[in-house]
Amino acid sequence: MKAESSSAGAKDELSQEGVPETLRQRICRVLKEENVALRIIPVFLYGAIACTARFLALYLRQLGLDAFRVGLILTIRPILGFFCTPMWGFISDRFKIWRFVFIISIIGTMLFGISVIFIPPAEREPCDIAISNLATNLGVSYNYSTTFNQSAYSRAYLNELEKIMVEKKVFEDKTWLYDERGVMVVFWEFMVAITLYELFFAANLSSLDVAIVRELKGNPKFYSKFRSFGSLGWIVGSLLSGGVLQYFRKVFTICGIDFTLTDYRCAFILMACFYVAALPIACTLKYDNIQNDKEYDVKNFVMILIKPENVSVYALAVFVGIVNSFGSYFYWHLENIGASQLLMGTATALRASAEMIWGLFFQSAVLERLGHINLLTLGLLLYAVRFFILGILTNPILILPIECVMGASYFAVWTTLVSYTVHSFPPQFTATCIAFLCSLFHNLGPGIGTVLTGFLIEKYNSTTTCIVYCVSLCCFLVLFRLARWNFTDVQPEKESMNLITDEEHEKDKMRESTQLNGTPTTQVQTPLPTVPKSYNSITKKGSS
Known part of the structure; x- marks a missing residue:
């Protein structure tokens, strides 16, 4: 036994050529086998987003912009994202330049994001x-x-x-x-900078998701184990930016009145630092793990997209995006029920921690056991419960366990949507379908929801808005299940779990065998998945 173990250990320390590995070669091999790059880069990307996401509106208000102008700048982001994200996905798949698009998006986002710190404030009026x-x-x-x-x-x-x-x-x-003319100049300078920023940022997250999915070789149920590191990045970015901004928060006397002003430019500098750290990692990512020899045909993509079972799922993605827009007013609601700033920060940290824990340890197992549709249903139920409790909550300390559940449900819904999308489309549409999902979930839904939530809070109050969303979630859940039952002729708990994997994995095994033996093997005829109306039938019709 000792001889066997020692020989095995010696074999492990040898490279493929039989030469002992150096320390550098061994580190590189471990990093490649464990996909460390795909675990680290979400930390930097989501950390960069967390540095500025909560402070952009505060920075604009401090520069003298009124609520209407701030709203215009914040509204342009989801509108641009809705159109630009699918555009980047189409370009990536059509010309097979996934890594180039990812690198360009990081560079553009970093440059135009940090450019806002060079916009001077408007001149002050005489006292x-x-x-x-x-x-x-x-x-x-x-x-x-x-x-x-x-x-x-x-x-x-x-x-x-x-x-x-x-x-x-x-x-x-x-x-x-501030002088009104100067404020108007600042408004248009920010509008241009944010527009260019969003043009490149639209490809950030979707390109990251494509890199993860391709690394998983068509088995996206483990996507959550990589995406969960984004939640870790959110925690790091939030705490780091919050601490730095607290340090640069000073009291100034202006025209006889004391004001506490914060140098929010530090948050944008931190954001740029995160992107600089992510850039060399993005240059090392591989996008060729799924062999893609089929021609890109937009007609086939649209035919798959408009299938009733897919339309119902993407309608759910838009609706959940609308509901998630309440997060923009979440601190407002907590302040109304007496929550402290410390409690708000703790709730945010706990939610991100719950996302990470759920993604690392539970998501893949629960998804495999329940299936896509049942897990989406469970996620919507938890959303409804959360808004019901928020609507009747009087003790703000109870928000902590609620946000833990919310973090897990949000993460479960998003990663399940990604898995469903990748399973429902052939490999040549990977970037396009993920970009389309991102445009619905992160842009179209929140864009509609921000306006709707603001109207409901202005018309009624935040508590009534929570109850309205709770009832809406319950109604949509019933309609969603009825749509699956009436318009889908496959089992909801099993559908789309094996649309691609069987055929693609068989091809991967044949390629690996060919590379090892040097001669092609006899192709084994494997039956098609037992799911009616898969994308294979649509592709054949489109080619004929």
Whole structure:
């Protein structure tokens, strides 16, 4: 036994040519076998997003932009993403330049993202005009002679303005402080920078998903084990950016009023650092693990896309994206029920941690046991329960376990949608179908939902909005199951689990055998998957 173990250990230390491995060669082999690159790069990409995602609106408001202009800048992002993401996917698949698109998207996102720190703020109004604007906005009478003399009444007047600003919750509003023409210039400069940023960012996450799926060789149920490291990156990016911004948060006295200002440019610098770290890893990724010899035909892609069973799933993706838009107002709701800033940050960290734990240890096993449709159903049920509890919640501390469940359900729904999509399309459409899913889930749904959620909160309140979403989720869930039952002639819990894998894995085995033996092997006729109306029949019709 000792001899066998020692010979095995010696064999492990030999390279394929029989020469002992150096330490460098052994490290490279381990990194390649364990797919370390695909585990690290989600940390950097999602960490970069986390650095600025929560602070862009705050930065714009601090520069003097009003809520309407901030909303326009934030709305342009999902609109551009909805159109640009499928465009990048089509280009990647059509010309087979997946890695080139990924690298270009990282470089473009980094350059145009950090460009916003070079946009100078608008010029400030003279203090007499600024205080006059502030008093008008607050509905307070303004007297120049009493405001800027050295009497005690002057200080009392300014204190009164500060008190009213706190009561009306407009203390962070800086529109009165800056020249209107300068603010308009800043608005258009940010609009151009964010547009160019989003043009390249649209390919970031979908290209990462394509790299992971191709590395898994058509078996995307393990996609969650790689994507979960993105949640780790989100935690790291959020904590790091929050700590740095807290350090650069200073108190300034402007026109006699004390303001706490934050240098949000540090967050964009951190974002650029994350992208710089991700760039060399992206250059090493391989996109050739799935052999793709079939011609790219848009007609075949559309024919698969409009199948009733696929339409129902992508309608679910849009609806969940709409519901997820409540996250933009989540802190608003927590503040209304008395949550502290520490509790809000803890809830966010716990949610991201739950996403990572679920992805690493549970997602693949649960997906294999339940199937795509049943797991999507379970995820929608958990969404409904979460919004119901948020609607009746009075003790904010209870948000912590709720967000743990929400993190797991969000991650389960997204990774299941990715797995379903990859199983439903042939390999030549991998980037296109994933990009299309990203455009629905991350852009179209949130774009609609941001406007809808804002309207509901403005019309009613955040608590009523939670109940509305709970009822809507229950109604949509019933319609979704009815659609699967009426328009789909396959078993929901089994469908699309084996659309591609059997045939493709058989081809992979033949190629590996050919490479090892040097001679082609006899092809074994394997039966097609027992799923009616698979993409194979559609491809044959399109080719004929």
